[in-house]
Amino acid sequence: MFSDAGISNPVFEAELFLANLLDVQRHNLYLNSPFVSKKIERKFFNIVLKRCNHSPVAYLLGNTYFYGYSFKIKPGVFIPRPETETIIDVACHLFKDKTKRLRILDICTGSGVLAIVLAKIFTSSKVIATDISRKAVNTAEENISLHKLKNRVDVLRADIFPDRNEKFDLIVSNPPYLTDVEIKDIPDEVKKEPFLALYGGVKGMDTIKKIIDIAPGILKKGGFIIMEISPHQVSYFRDTGIHRLEFFGIFKDLYGFERVVVLKK
Numbered sequence: 001m002f003s004d005a006g007i008s009n010p011v012f013e014a015e016l017f018l019a020n021l022l023d024v025q026r027h028n029l030y031l032n033s034p035f036v037s038k039k040i041e042r043k044f045f046n047i048v049l050k051r052c053n054h055s056p057v058a059y060l061l062g063n064t065y066f067y068g069y070s071f072k073i074k075p076g077v078f079i080p081r082p083e084t085e086t087i088i089d090v091a092c093h094l095f096k097d098k099t100k101r102l103r104i105l106d107i108c109t110g111s112g113v114l115a116i117v118l119a120k121i122f123t124s125s126k127v128i129a130t131d132i133s134r135k136a137v138n139t140a141e142e143n144i145s146l147h148k149l150k151n152r153v154d155v156l157r158a159d160i161f162p163d164r165n166e167k168f169d170l171i172v173s174n175p176p177y178l179t180d181v182e183i184k185d186i187p188d189e190v191k192k193e194p195f196l197a198l199y200g201g202v203k204g205m206d207t208i209k210k211i212i213d214i215a216p217g218i219l220k221k222g223g224f225i226i227m228e229i230s231p232h233q234v235s236y237f238r239d240t241g242i243h244r245l246e247f248f249g250i251f252k253d254l255y256g257f258e259r260v261v262v263l264k265k
Contacts, residue, residue, distance in 0.1 A: 002048070056192055056193065058079045071116075077139045079193060094170075098121055105128050105168045135194075137155050161218060176199055216265060234250055245263040248263055
């Protein structure tokens with residue numbers, strides 16, 4: 001069924017879903033031949049049918065991994081990508097002292113992965129995460145509780161950032177940045193993800209420009225903003241004076257694409 005539906009790794013995915021339902025490691029499907037009840041069988045083929053309709057694997061499993069940590073994920077919430085881990089790597093490069101008391105803001109937090117991983121790495125930090133989506137905020141709250149970080153990570157429902165008198169050492173964001181052209185060519189399973197988390201306007205810059213507009217007012221002197229962008233948008237940052245922010249650099253993701261821009265106040 002998976003092969004006929006064009007799923008690229010049919011055996012692996014079948015093993016993955018069955019192992020998840022049985023709560024065993026994949027190899028134990030063969031080593032121990034666990035009993036599969038009729039109830040599990042029905043659940044399995046229900047998942048198979050949804051996957052054949054190109055529902056994302058993360059939605060069907062109910063969890064995903066980011067920077068080596070497990071996170072809950074639900075339909076209607078953006079699924080984190082490996083290339084976004086570049087933001088974490090860059091933050092670690094910019095702030096060598098992991099015990100420093102940083103104030104961090106994560107804009108467009110989605111499931112909360114950036115906020116949570118940064119809180120884990122920078123052990124004295126305080127993190128605020130924001131998202132306009134109620135589903136995203138609820139999922140981020142679940143993940144914050146899962147990772148026992150409620151005392152250091154707060155999530156707020158807001159478009160970019162609420163009107164609060166706060167300053168940050170670091171702002172991170174993976175905003176929606178797909179253009180009119182790009183959004184038309186995304187794979188079927190990506191179309192199952194929230195449109196607002198993907199589409200960034202005609203040139204993909206709508207949310208990015210909002211963030212740049214507000215950042216100088218809430219960044220501390222010497223503070224950084226680290227943001228994921230499309231490789232097509234790199235020239236905008238290199239060629240344009242961005243308000244009161246200094247262009248600091250562009251960093252490549254694990255696939256070799258220019259993916260993360262850094263600006264400094």
